[in-house]
Amino acid sequence: MTTYKNYREVLLLTIVGAILALTLYVYVRADSELNRKYDVPLAPLEFPEGPGIVAEGERLARIRGCFWCHGASLEGQKYFAEAGKGIIAVAPDLTRVAREYSRAEMARTVRHGVKPDGTSLQPAMPSFAYYNMSDADVAAIITYISSLPEQDGFQGRFELLPIGWVRWVLGRLPSNVADLIDHTAPRPDPALAGSxxxxxxxxxxxxxxxxxxxxxxxxxxxxxxxxxxxxxxxxxxxxxxxxxxxxxxxxxxxxxxxxxxxxxxxxxxxxxxxxxxxxxxxxxxxxxxxxx
Ligand code: HEC
Ligand code: HEC
Incomplete structure (x- = not known):
């Protein structure tokens, strides 16, 4: 009888131990992916000043959909929250970000998906498309955003819930946006002489x-x-x-x-x-x- 009870306890402990080990593994894998650092140098950008730049920056930002995700005043919003999928994506308040990041850091974040601390944004932010933006266009957009008054914007942050860790490790969630970009590929030439x-x-x-x-x-x-x-x-x-x-x-x-x-x-x-x-x-x- 005692032996039988011991056997059940050992089995139970083994199962609990295996579940804990698996959870830890999944968590550590997801966490190390999320915090992976990318070594992308800051581009030496010029930020021209001038009466037309802010208006052109706004036009370019609207065409590229910054407002669609970051909110009508770029004040930030929950972009999507699907608890069942284990992810809460937030498009942050860009008027705040523009004050926290230098303009060169902002440009790298937009075009490479790499934040000042070297970690990557999530692919909800389409940096893989913006990688192709020219120096002049990204500079105009950032000059425009920096000109906006600071909002009392949305404070939430990206969250990966436990089910999200599992989906991440299984490859069911798209990984870091910086992984989707060839950071040294030549950009399409925007000067486009005559063609x-x-x-x-x-x-x-x-x-x-x-x-x-x-x-x-x-x-x-x-x-x-x-x-x-x-x-x-x-x-x-x-x-x-x-x-x-x-x-x-x-x-x-x-x-x-x-x-x-x-x-x-x-x-x-x-x-x-x-x-x-x-x-x-x-x-x-x-x-x-x-x-x-
Ligand atoms: C926000 C997402 C989004 C953006 C940005 C976008 N498209 Fe689309 N586009 C779609 C989707 C989704 C469809 C499929 C629509 C359908 O068939 O119901 C589509 C369909 C199309 C079609 C096919 C229409 C047809 O006859 O079936 C063309 C052409 C097109 N897009 C051109 C463009 C061009 C050019 C741009 C850039 C200037 C662009 N799209 C930007 C999402 C987008
Ligand atoms: C399809 C939705 C979408 C569009 C379009 C979009 N963003 Fe984002 N953006 C996001 C999301 C979601 C995040 C947060 C990603 C994360 O949590 O890693 C983000 C993050 C950012 C960040 C990083 C903020 C930080 O805290 O480090 C910057 C900067 C940014 N976006 C600028 C822009 C600009 C400029 C445009 C237009 C050229 C733009 N975004 C268009 C969804 C979008």
Whole structure:
């Protein structure tokens, strides 16, 4: 009888011990991933001053969706909280961040997803798209954000709940955004002397990749490969980008509709035409000769 009881106790202790060991393992793995440091040097950026810079910075920030996630005054908000998925993502108050970080640190955070302490942001922040932003554009956006009055903004922080650790270790949660970026890849040249295709490529790679991804890495499920845009006439393409109404006028996913209505009305006609020229150039046999 005693032996039998001992046996049950040993079994119970073994099970409890195994669960504790596994929990510790999962926690340590997730924690070491979250706190991994990335060695990305600060870029020597110039921050030009001038009457037009702040307004242009705001336009660029709106087009790239900073307000969509960080709130109508960039005051920060809960971006998504799915307790079942074990993650609470917060898009922080950027007016506060702009006071805590130097402008060069801010630029590295936006384009590389690497914070001043060397740790990475989570992939809810689309730094993989903003990596492609030119020095001038990122500088204008940061000059604009730094010009904003400090808000009494949202204070919450990113949290990974225990179920989140498990999903992380199982590879079910996307890992650090800094892992999705080749930190030494050349950026698309924004100077783009005279070529609408190059200008369009720059715009598409630093704007549309947020959802449409690149190299097949689609971010928002359902976003098609953008070669589809080559099938559009220019008139229909401009209408889609400005209003979210696609060819055939079917109802499409709200991500695209909202991006068009709230962000891309700020794109100039020349910028939309340049993107169109770029998409047409992706598909051989569709020269950009289609007129409005
Ligand atoms: C799709 C949503 C989304 C968009 C669009 C977005 N952000 Fe973020 N951003 C986030 C989230 C979520 C975080 C927090 C990530 C984390 O917790 O690691 C974040 C973090 C940041 C941080 C780091 C703050 C810190 O505490 O270190 C900066 C800086 C930032 N974003 C700037 C921008 C700028 C500038 C833009 C526009 C060019 C932008 N974001 C667009 C979601 C977004
Ligand atoms: C916030 C996410 C998001 C952004 C940013 C975004 N898109 Fe989309 N886009 C989508 C989604 C999702 C769909 C799929 C819509 C559907 O089929 O219901 C889509 C569909 C499309 C389509 C196909 C429409 C069709 O006929 O089926 C084109 C073309 C397109 N987007 C172009 C662009 C361009 C160009 C940009 C950048 C200027 C861009 N998108 C930025 C999410 C986005």
């Amino acid at each position: 609408p295709e190059n200008r369009g490529r720059y715009l598409a790679e630093s704007i549309c990749t947020e959802c449409h991804g690149d190299n097949g890495r689609v971010r928002v499920p359902g976003s098609p490969n953008l070669e589809i845009a080559a099938a559009y006439t220019k008139t229909n393409f401009i209408r889609l980008i400005r209003t979210g109404i696609p060819m055939g006028e079917r109802d499409i996913d709200y991500h695209m509709v909202d991006a068009s209505k709230y962000r891309y009305t700020l794109l100039t006609e020349a910028e939309i035409s340049a993107m169109y020229a770029f998409f047409r150039s992706l598909v051989p046999g569709t020269p950009n000769k289609d007129s409005p």
